[in-house]
Amino acid sequence: MKEIISDFSESLNFEFYQQNTVDISKQLIGKVLVKNNPDGNVLAGMIVETEAYLAENDKASHSATGKSRRNSAMFEHGGILYVYKIYGIHHCINVVIEESGKGCAVFIRAIEPISGIDIMKKNRNIDNVNLLCKGPGNVSKAFDFTLNDNYSSLLTKELYIGKYKEISDEVIGNSKRIGITKSIDHEFRFFLKNNPFISGKMF
DNA sequence: TACTAGATTATCT
DNA sequence: GATAATCTAGTAT
Numbered sequence: 247m248k249e250i251i252s253d254f255s256e257s258l259n260f261e262f263y264q265q266n267t268v269d270i271s272k273q274l275i276g277k278v279l280v281k282n283n284p285d286g287n288v289l290a291g292m293i294v295e296t297e298a299y300l301a302e303n304d305k306a307s308h309s310a311t312g313k314s315r316r317n318s319a320m321f322e323h324g325g326i327l328y329v330y331k332i333y334g335i336h337h338c339i340n341v342v343i344e345e346s347g348k349g350c351a352v353f354i355r356a357i358e359p360i361s362g363i364d365i366m367k368k369n370r371n372i373d374n375v376n377l378l379c380k381g382p383g384n385v386s387k388a389f390d391f392t393l394n395d396n397y398s399s400l401l402t403k404e405l406y407i408g409k410y411k412e413i414s415d416e417v418i419g420n421s422k423r424i425g426i427t428k429s430i431d432h433e434f435r436f437f438l439k440n441n442p443f444i445s446g447k448m449f
Numbered sequence: 450t451a452c453t454a455g456a457t458t459a460t461c462t
Numbered sequence: 463g464a465t466a467a468t469c470t471a472g473t474a475t
Contacts, residue, residue, distance in 0.1 A: 297467070306467070316460055334458030336468050353467060383468050393459085425467050445468095 257406040263324030267343040267350040271298035272420075272436045274341070274352055276413035278360065281389055282404045287365050289389050291379055292410055295356035295444040297423045298434040299340070301349040305428035309349025319397050320349045327405070329386070329396040336383030339391050341400065341407070355382050355424070355435070357389075358443040381445040413438065 258277070263270070274293050281289040299307035308317040308330070319328040320342055328340040328351050340351035357379035359366055366378045366388040379385045386392075400406050419439045422430060424446050437444045 299467075308467080311461090314461070330467085331459055332466055333456080333468055334466085335456065338467060340467090355467090381468070423467070427466090 253408065254403050254406065256408040256410075257401070258408065260323075260325050260401060263341070263343055263400070264345055265324075265343070267300055267352060268298045268434060270341075270343050271296045271352045271434065272418060274354075274407065275418050275436055275438055276411040278408050278410035279354070279357060279389070280361075280406055280408060283365075283390075287362055289362035289365060291357035291359045291361070291389075293354060293356075293407070294358050294441045295354075295435070295437040295446075297353040297355060297436070299351050299353060300434075301344070303429075304432065306423065306426040306430070306432075307349065307351075309351075310428075313349070317349070320351050321347055322397070324350075325400050327391075327395055327398040327400060329391055329393055329398075331393060332383070337386035337391055337393070338382040339386055339389075339395070353382065354385055355446075356380050356437070356444045357385050358441065359388070376442050380443060 274296050277293050278290055301309055309320045313321050316330055322342055323346040324343045326342045328342050329337055332338055340353050342351050344350040359378050369390055370378055370388050379388045398405055417439050419437050420433050421435045422433055423435045
């Protein structure tokens with residue numbers, strides 16, 4: 247039984263991803279990430295927590311030290327996925343933003359599951375829906391994103407981000423980014439206030 | 450509720 | 463050889 251949660255006609259277009267990274271980081275809150283697997287399973291959820299990583303003046307960004315094998319996807323044009331592995335165990339997903347050659351991305355930290363919840367539970371091997379996509383490593387595991395998904399386009403029917411809910415500014419909180427050791431002063435983390443699916447604390 | 454340690458490997462220096 | 467945009471389980475408070 248498939249639940250149709252979003253229409254591909256509602257998907258964000260190429261131009262959307264070429265805009266300012268911090269703006270997009272905030273705008274992605276309340277949007278829906280949709281992944282149509284080849285086996286027919288639809289995985290989807292609302293983005294509830296993001297962080298912006300910039301090309302300039304941001305030592306925490308992977309692009310800060312220039313292009314390398316790992317971060318090369320970040321230097322593509324906006325609208326593709328940048329996936330990397332961290333601590334040898336977890337995958338983390340980013341949405342590449344802005345024009346080719348810059349090195350900007352939005353880090354997806356947490357998602358509220360909407361569709362394909364049984365598959366996500368199986369992928370995570372847990373039963374608590376609130377924990378399914380809490381934290382970047384868990385998002386990747388629930389959606390089964392791996393290094394193979396690096397460079398994937400977000401402009402296809404198989405994988406895209408679509409409009410979902412209108413979110414007003416006052417329910418979006420922002421704070422310092424989590425888990426980094428450099429440029430810790432920037433307040434580039436955005437989240438949906440009082441949402442039980444976000445990671446970390448709400449301050 | 451809060452802190453700490455340990456897991457584990459692609460990538461970078 | 464060292465590091466890392468993390469997560470979880472365990473112990474302490």
